[in-house]
Amino acid sequence: MSEQQLILEIGMGADVHGGDMTKAALRAVSDAIRHSSMSVFATWKVPNRMRIEVTIACPDPDAVDKAAVAAALPYGTxxxxCQQGGLTDTGMGGTADTTLAVAGVRAFLDTERSPFRLRE
Known part of the structure; x- marks a missing residue:
């Protein structure tokens, strides 16, 4: 297999009131993918051949609904x-606390099965 990483985007998301890790994670993923146009996959008609790896860093990684985060990506596997990270701002107290999550979204493609080749 000749899988190559083609895209890496970073995003940040917050749940301003409530400490909802999934909401913060979804906003981080949305932020990341809005910074990138993955037109290479559509141009070569291979968007479903992507393998996408999403890394979420937040204060409570076990509270993230991974299926909901995966469903936020329109193509690929x-x-x-989820890992420990992000930030909880407890300055306001209770439901006014802010939770921040960071997302790294990486897209890979097996270039042996694609109509193009990357230069070495």
């Missing part, structure tokens, strides 16, 4: 990895 998606793997979601």
């Amino acid at each position: 998606v793997e979601v990895i």
